[in-house]
Amino acid sequence: MGEVVLNVNGARLRVDALAEETLLSVLRDRLNLTGTKYGCGEGQCGACTVLLDGHAVRSCLTPVASAANAKIVTIEGVEENGALSSVQQAFLDEGAFQCGYCTSGMILSATALLRQEHDPSEAQIVAAMDGNICRCGTYPRILKAVKRAARIQTSGASR
Ligand code: FES
Numbered sequence: 001m002g003e004v005v006l007n008v009n010g011a012r013l014r015v016d017a018l019a020e021e022t023l024l025s026v027l028r029d030r031l032n033l034t035g036t037k038y039g040c041g042e043g044q045c046g047a048c049t050v051l052l053d054g055h056a057v058r059s060c061l062t063p064v065a066s067a068a069n070a071k072i073v074t075i076e077g078v079e080e081n082g083a084l085s086s087v088q089q090a091f092l093d094e095g096a097f098q099c100g101y102c103t104s105g106m107i108l109s110a111t112a113l114l115r116q117e118h119d120p121s122e123a124q125i126v127a128a129m130d131g132n133i134c135r136c137g138t139y140p141r142i143l144k145a146v147k148r149a150a151r152i153q154t155s156g157a158s159r
């Protein structure tokens with residue numbers, strides 16, 4: 001394929017990529033953004049989730065060519081004004097991880113949800129996060145973290 005220009009975490013980056021290469025492969029292996037994780041490689045686990053124009057997508061299924069004109073956000077760029085985002089802070093406050101392998105994808109899926117729905121119900125959170133698998137089974141704390149992040153965002157203060 002040759003050179004592709006990507007907008008990653010606010011930076012325009014030129015990268016050489018193969019035509020069949022996935023966005024996940026380019027992020028991890030060519031741009032060294034290893035916060036995005038390889039889990040199943042088949043769209044089933046959510047570990048590779050990134051934002052593409054604000055939408056949560058599975059980067060393991062996304063051809064890099066299709067991301068060329070999109071705004072890509074990875075876990076390395078999800079911070080807000082140099083501080084942890086409200087979702088990151090809520091995951092930390094609730095201890096919503098064990099091994100942490102699923103956490104990047106969880107945070108990006110939650111970020112996308114809370115941009116669309118500021119005060120989601122528990123059912124909406126579960127539905128939106130359904131494709132993200134946590135092999136450590138920290139779902140109860142993840143749920144609490146997403147609710148906490150919603151409260152932070154709607155109140156503008158940590159609780
Ligand atoms: S690695 Fe992409 S969904 Fe599992």
Ligand code: FES
Nearest residue numbers: 098100134135136
């Ligand atoms: S914290 Fe280990 S997979 Fe979720």
